[in-house]
Amino acid sequence: MSMSARPGFYRQELNKTVWEVPERYQNLTPVGSGAYGSVCSAYDVVLRQKVAVKKLSRPFQSLIHSRRSYRELRLLKHMKHENVIGLLDVFSPAAALEDFNDYLVTNLMGADLNNIVKFQRLSDEHVQFLIYQLLRGLKYIHSAGLIHRDLKPSNVAVNEDCELRILDFGLARQTDDEMTGYVATRWYRAPEIMLNWMHYNQNVDIWSVGCIMGELLKGKVLFPGTDYIDQLKRIMEVVGTPTPELLQKICSEHAQKYIQSLPFMPQQDLEKIFRGANPLAVDLLKRMLVLDCDGRISAAEALAHPYFSQYHDPDDEPEAPPYDQTLESKDRTLEEWKGHPTACRWSSEPPPPPPPDGKPRLHGVSRAECFWAAWRPSAHLLTTEDVLEWN
Structure with missing residues (x-):
C-alpha cells in the first residue's frame, strides 16, 4: 500500500x-x-x-x-x-x-552459480565462457589492489544471456591489509587462509575460482569439508602433503604440528578426478589448485591460458x-x-543509458550473443523467473 x-x-x-x-x-x-x-x-x-x-x-x-x-x-x-x-x-x-x-x-x-549447478550440468562450453568472465572480472578487481576474499557460487550472478557479474564486496580488502582467517565460505577457502592467515595475497581468489570451476565441471562441490580439520584433509588428499619448505611458510605452530602428524598423501592425478573433461580445463585447474599460493597462476595469466583462446583479448580485459x-x-x-x-x-x-538492447557491448557485438548464437539450441540457463519461484 x-x-x-x-x-x-x-x-x-x-x-x-x-x-x-x-x-x-x-x-x-x-x-x-x-x-x-x-x-x-x-x-x-x-x-x-x-x-x-x-x-x-x-x-x-x-x-x-x-x-x-x-x-x-x-x-x-x-x-x-x-x-x-x-x-x-x-x-x-x-x-x-x-x-x-x-x-x-x-x-x-538472475540466477547465481549456486542455483545453476544444483539444477543442471553445464557443458564445457558453458564452463569455459563463465570462468573466462569470472577471471576477467577478477583481473579488474585485483588490478585495483583489492582481494575479494569470498568468491563462491552464490556470489557469482549470471543472467539469462550467460553474462556474469561478481557480487558482494562485504569482505573485500586491500592487499596490504592485515588479514583474518575466517573470511570465505569453507568449501572455497584457500588453504593459506586457514594455515597462514596473516600474510596471504590475491591468489586466495584464484584458489576459489579453481574450486568453482571444478564444481561446474563435476556437478558437485570439490572440497566439501565438514569442519576446519576435515577441509584441510580433503584438500591435501587431492593436492598432496605440503613439502618441508612450504611448511616453513605456515605461521601457526599448531597447524604445522597437525600436518606433520598426518600420513604422507601424494598429489592426485586431476585427469582421473575430472575424467572426460577438456584436457585444457584440467591443465588450468592444475595451475589454480596449487597448495603454495606463490606458485598459483594469476587472473591475468589465466586469461591467456589456451582454454580461453576463443575469448581472450588483452585489449578487452581492462584494469581498474x-x-x-x-x-x-x-x-x-x-x-x-x-x-x-x-x-x-x-x-x-x-x-548514461545502455545500448538499445540493454546489453554491454564488447567489440560491437556482445560476447554473450556470439556464445548463444552457437550454443543456444542445446543449452538453457535459469532465468530470473526461475529463481523467484524457488524463493
Whole structure:
C-alpha cells in the first residue's frame, strides 16, 4: 500500500519494511533479504531496464555498521566493469541524520552459480565462457589492489544471456591489509587462509575460482569439508602433503604440528578426478589448485591460458584505477560517517543509458550473443523467473 512521501519519492510497504524511493523506480518486488539489508527488483523508467534496489539495514546504527556501509558504497562506485557488480545510483529519502537510510541501485541479475549447478550440468562450453568472465572480472578487481576474499557460487550472478557479474564486496580488502582467517565460505577457502592467515595475497581468489570451476565441471562441490580439520584433509588428499619448505611458510605452530602428524598423501592425478573433461580445463585447474599460493597462476595469466583462446583479448580485459582505502580507514564519529556518503550520492547525474538492447557491448557485438548464437539450441540457463519461484 502506497503512502505519502517527500516530493519526487513514494512510499510502499513490502514484507513489513517501508521503502521510500524516487518515482523513477517502479514495480518494486521483493527479491531477498539478509543481515545487512533487503533487495527489491524494480523498473527504472529513466534507464528503461530492470534494476536491483538494496535498502541497507540500519547502515549507521554503530561505527562498525557505518564503516561497512560506506565501504560497500565506495567499492560499488569504484567498480566499472561488465563482469563486476557496479553502482547505478545511490540515494536517501531522509534529510535528518537520525532518520538516515541509504539505498543502492545495481544491475539486476538472475540466477547465481549456486542455483545453476544444483539444477543442471553445464557443458564445457558453458564452463569455459563463465570462468573466462569470472577471471576477467577478477583481473579488474585485483588490478585495483583489492582481494575479494569470498568468491563462491552464490556470489557469482549470471543472467539469462550467460553474462556474469561478481557480487558482494562485504569482505573485500586491500592487499596490504592485515588479514583474518575466517573470511570465505569453507568449501572455497584457500588453504593459506586457514594455515597462514596473516600474510596471504590475491591468489586466495584464484584458489576459489579453481574450486568453482571444478564444481561446474563435476556437478558437485570439490572440497566439501565438514569442519576446519576435515577441509584441510580433503584438500591435501587431492593436492598432496605440503613439502618441508612450504611448511616453513605456515605461521601457526599448531597447524604445522597437525600436518606433520598426518600420513604422507601424494598429489592426485586431476585427469582421473575430472575424467572426460577438456584436457585444457584440467591443465588450468592444475595451475589454480596449487597448495603454495606463490606458485598459483594469476587472473591475468589465466586469461591467456589456451582454454580461453576463443575469448581472450588483452585489449578487452581492462584494469581498474587503484582503490584508495584511506578515507574509510579514518576514525570518524557516527555523525561524520552519516554525513560522508552524501559526497557519493547521485541525485541528478544518472549514468548514461545502455545500448538499445540493454546489453554491454564488447567489440560491437556482445560476447554473450556470439556464445548463444552457437550454443543456444542445446543449452538453457535459469532465468530470473526461475529463481523467484524457488524463493
